Amino acid sequence: MTSKGLRIYHRPELTAPEMIAAWPGIGNIGLIAVDTLRQTLHAESFAEIEPWRFFFPRGIVVEKGELTDLHFPRCRFFHTRIGQRDLIFFTGEEQPANDRKSYEMASLILDLCALLGCKRIYTAAAAVTGIHHTAKPRVWAVPNSEDLFPEIKQYPNTVLLSDLEDKGNGGNITGLNGLLLGVARSRGIRGICLLGEIPVYVSGLLTPYPKASRSILEVFGHILGIAPDLGRLDALEQEVDQNIAQFYDLLPAEMRARLDQLRPRSASGETPGGITEDDKRKILQDIEEYFKKGGKGD
DSSP: OEETTEEESOOOOOSSOEEEEEOOOGGGHHHHHHHHHHHHTTOEEEEEEOGGGTOOOSEEEEETTEEEEEEOOOEEEEEEEETTEEEEEEEESSOOSSHHHHHHHHHHHHHHHHHHTOOEEEEEEEEEESOOTTSOOOEEEEESSGGGHHHHTTSTTEEEGGGOTTTTTOOOOOTHHHHHHHHHHHTTOEEEEEEEEEEHHHHTSOOOOHHHHHHHHHHHHHHHTOOOOGGGGHHHHHHHHHHHHHHHHHSOHHHHHHHHTTSBSSTTOOSBSSOOHHHHHHHHHHHHHHHHTTSOOO
């Protein structure tokens, strides 16, 4: 069945479901976390967004020399049940290229949420910040309703964006992860964005960052009262850690010395070793200048 830009294979019987959504982004942190959780819970596809309203084809399909189809990015919905709790997953292979199309997609996703009686939405993405790659990433949380603050403060390894010393009441969430929650708020649907920390000097490397995905998954495990199969990330995390360590060793010695100040003080990885927030900001400014120069010193 097709309805207003949605292709619905079948309509599952759901009771007040919650949605978890993600798209590609920095380090694919949110997408890896949500896809891992979806696979762990064996969620089944039941609908998708018709892609031609939002994307150009990625390529063509040729069979026996004949062009038979166009290949578009897919944006799909899945569902599963944990005990008496119904979950909807939404994963997109790509985000629309402009704001108008992004707003249309957010509205379309929420149309299906309304049809299914969805009561809450979670999104997941990256938070670029001044941590060291050997530290355990925290999860920053941004709700679209103030009454969710007490709940979020019970999440493990999680901090409200508004409680961060260098953020205050500022900050923004780019792309559909923030837009979806904004549109949801206007429709009376509560939501939370979970942002896994990624080091600023890693964020531009076009590499996945499963260490932050793991932190987000741990929070989802707390929310859902389950133990997700985090072992699915082990091989990827080991490979990425090795690649980042090799990149780190190629940095100038002076740059590494400054970054080493961001190393966690203890094995828990919770706090950097003995530097102030002003020190950290200066280090990050130096790093930013370094990469603006194409990775070349003065």
